[in-house]
Amino acid sequence: MTKLGDYRDRRFILFDQLKIQDLTKYPLFADHSQDIFEMVMTEGEKFAENVLWPLNEVGDHVGCKIEDGIVTTPPGFKEAYAQFIEGGWLTPGDEPEYGGQGLPNSLCTACSECTHGANMAFANYPNLTHGAGILLKIFGTDEQKKKYLERMWSGEWAGTMCLTEPGAGSDLGILKTKAKPQPDGTYLIEGTKTFITGGQHDLTTNIIHPVLARIEGDPMGPKGISIFIVPRDRINPDGSVGENNDCKCIGIEHKMGIKGSATCQLAFGENGKCVGEILGKPREGLMIMFHMMNEERLFVATQSLGQASSAYQLALAYTRERLQGRHLSQGKNPDAPPVPIIQHPDVRRMLIWMKAATEGLRALNYYTGHCIDMSHVTEGDEKKMWSGLVEILTPIVKAYGSDTAYDVCEQAIQCLGGYGFCSEYRIEQCARDVKIASLYEGTNGIQAMDLLGRKIPMGKGKVFEVLMKQVADTIEAAKKSALLKPYAERVEHARAELIKGTQHVAGLAGGKDFMLGFLKATPLLEVFGDVLVAWQLLWQATIAEEKLTTIAGGDIKKAVKENNEAAYLDGKIKSAQYWIGMELPKVDGKVTTLLVNETAALDIDELSFT
Numbered sequence: 001m002t003k004l005g006d007y008r009d010r011r012f013i014l015f016d017q018l019k020i021q022d023l024t025k026y027p028l029f030a031d032h033s034q035d036i037f038e039m040v041m042t043e044g045e046k047f048a049e050n051v052l053w054p055l056n057e058v059g060d061h062v063g064c065k066i067e068d069g070i071v072t073t074p075p076g077f078k079e080a081y082a083q084f085i086e087g088g089w090l091t092p093g094d095e096p097e098y099g100g101q102g103l104p105n106s107l108c109t110a111c112s113e114c115t116h117g118a119n120m121a122f123a124n125y126p127n128l129t130h131g132a133g134i135l136l137k138i139f140g141t142d143e144q145k146k147k148y149l150e151r152m153w154s155g156e157w158a159g160t161m162c163l164t165e166p167g168a169g170s171d172l173g174i175l176k177t178k179a180k181p182q183p184d185g186t187y188l189i190e191g192t193k194t195f196i197t198g199g200q201h202d203l204t205t206n207i208i209h210p211v212l213a214r215i216e217g218d219p220m221g222p223k224g225i226s227i228f229i230v231p232r233d234r235i236n237p238d239g240s241v242g243e244n245n246d247c248k249c250i251g252i253e254h255k256m257g258i259k260g261s262a263t264c265q266l267a268f269g270e271n272g273k274c275v276g277e278i279l280g281k282p283r284e285g286l287m288i289m290f291h292m293m294n295e296e297r298l299f300v301a302t303q304s305l306g307q308a309s310s311a312y313q314l315a316l317a318y319t320r321e322r323l324q325g326r327h328l329s330q331g332k333n334p335d336a337p338p339v340p341i342i343q344h345p346d347v348r349r350m351l352i353w354m355k356a357a358t359e360g361l362r363a364l365n366y367y368t369g370h371c372i373d374m375s376h377v378t379e380g381d382e383k384k385m386w387s388g389l390v391e392i393l394t395p396i397v398k399a400y401g402s403d404t405a406y407d408v409c410e411q412a413i414q415c416l417g418g419y420g421f422c423s424e425y426r427i428e429q430c431a432r433d434v435k436i437a438s439l440y441e442g443t444n445g446i447q448a449m450d451l452l453g454r455k456i457p458m459g460k461g462k463v464f465e466v467l468m469k470q471v472a473d474t475i476e477a478a479k480k481s482a483l484l485k486p487y488a489e490r491v492e493h494a495r496a497e498l499i500k501g502t503q504h505v506a507g508l509a510g511g512k513d514f515m516l517g518f519l520k521a522t523p524l525l526e527v528f529g530d531v532l533v534a535w536q537l538l539w540q541a542t543i544a545e546e547k548l549t550t551i552a553g554g555d556i557k558k559a560v561k562e563n564n565e566a567a568y569l570d571g572k573i574k575s576a577q578y579w580i581g582m583e584l585p586k587v588d589g590k591v592t593t594l595l596v597n598e599t600a601a602l603d604i605d606e607l608s609f610t
Ligand SMILES: Cc1cc2nc3c(=O)[nH]c(=O)nc-3n(C[C@H](O)[C@H](O)[C@H](O)COP(=O)(O)OP(=O)(O)OC[C@H]3O[C@@H](n4cnc5c(N)ncnc54)[C@H](O)[C@@H]3O)c2cc1C
Pocket: 160, 161, 162, 163, 164, 168, 169, 170, 171, 194, 195, 196, 197, 198, 255, 263, 436, 439, 440, 441, 442, 443, 444, 445, 446
């Protein structure tokens, strides 16, 4: 079968770049070792390829079905879900007391790349269950943890997140779902939620919905929102699952992609009998839900990476086999045989762009996971620093990651010519599936506003400075290599441009020209992504060059032909050279657009959009 993702690249980032084996010196990870990490990685890859990937196509073709409010997932999903749970893949990074294995987030991200790359629609069910469990773990009472969390993370029950309503998408402040206090401390929930992933399905015996709603009498706007735990089916005092909790699935969406993921419209309390328990305190609903949303945004970033990686690998395999056209050097020789299309310069251009983009995204995703790990093992200012990095990186990996992944899938289709457009080759499914990543968990436009309006100003710009310092450190290290020095200098220039652009746009956003500032939020986020990918690739190239010199001695070309590891390492250097040489210069033009105060998009009258 086609190789999914790049085995060596995952291990290179984890063990050569981030050196996650060093985490085992901290008490939190002391029970683990590099051998364990490698074994988990290998098992994750096997599970994704052998169990989830074969179901990807059937999930797309059959999709989810609804009949009388009962939603059926595609054939094989139920069995795969049971195997997923059995393998411990729901909670690999969580504490053993919750049934987890306490593994580093960076490693879990790598495993999750495989799951998402193999079957993004399937992966949504456990993602949401895990995220809903996080809310209970942090904010639930002991009783709620016992009642819900244990059975969710054991895989017996699933979870969702119920935010969106027909009239409240990006702006949750206007949501209408109501919560009426009852004498026993519970609430009656009434309202309709739309687009709820896994809102109803046949994978588990119950589904626990965290629902955003407004307690009667609470103010409109985000500050009036509370969060409630609403089981689909009631739970009897003895723990058994009882009657339906007046919570009904009234429809599922027919979508462009992730067809195996049930996207449901849910009606709560049509008969006035839907009972929910408050989670945390009244009017803290959005703050609480953000804990789940932040985790889900990182999942979405990893979904994007997984799909980009699969699309690239599928395209790569095809271009090695498809014979078409003579080699350019044989253009005038009518007897020259056709060559594999990977030999044509234009195809190589597409391939190396996809390779560099995917490797850069992979590194940025795992690095974000590594920042989470470091925030867990450090204290005080250091902990704050790592947490700050996670916060500023989240909108970037989510938005830049999903937009770039979609572009990778599009280029992968292009590599196959007309066959890329046909479902048999499976890349068009990657493109359709990954498109949702730029839309859910806060559209990419909202991510860009988050970066500009909240994350860049954090700590009066200190977190941004810390991020830029990390980039600067890599540049200084790379300058020591004669081969990489010119590339390091280009990244240095792009970094300076990014800082200039950020200061200008942040200045606009914080002043009277805030409309103009926010007009530039998405282009600014894009520049962040371009530069951060260059940073990661430069960092990797520095490591790869050193290793390659050791392996190859003086003859790199020969080593590349004879030794897979040498070929891989040389490919890493080429990824960095391509991205920094061919993509990064575009940052100059992009920053120019940030600095130019062009207001046409704001000035144009709505009537002039003809
Ligand atoms: C397949 C799928 C699964 C989903 N799963 C879930 C789920 O499990 N739970 C859940 O609660 N929701 C879920 N959603 C909903 C999803 O999160 C929303 O679709 C998303 O938040 C956008 O809301 P909307 O669709 O109403 O678009 P709108 O909010 O109407 O946005 C439309 C456009 O306007 C832009 N826009 C809106 N407001 C602003 C603003 N203030 N400034 C600048 N631009 C703005 C947006 O960026 C976007 O481009 C899912 C959606 C889909 C399609």
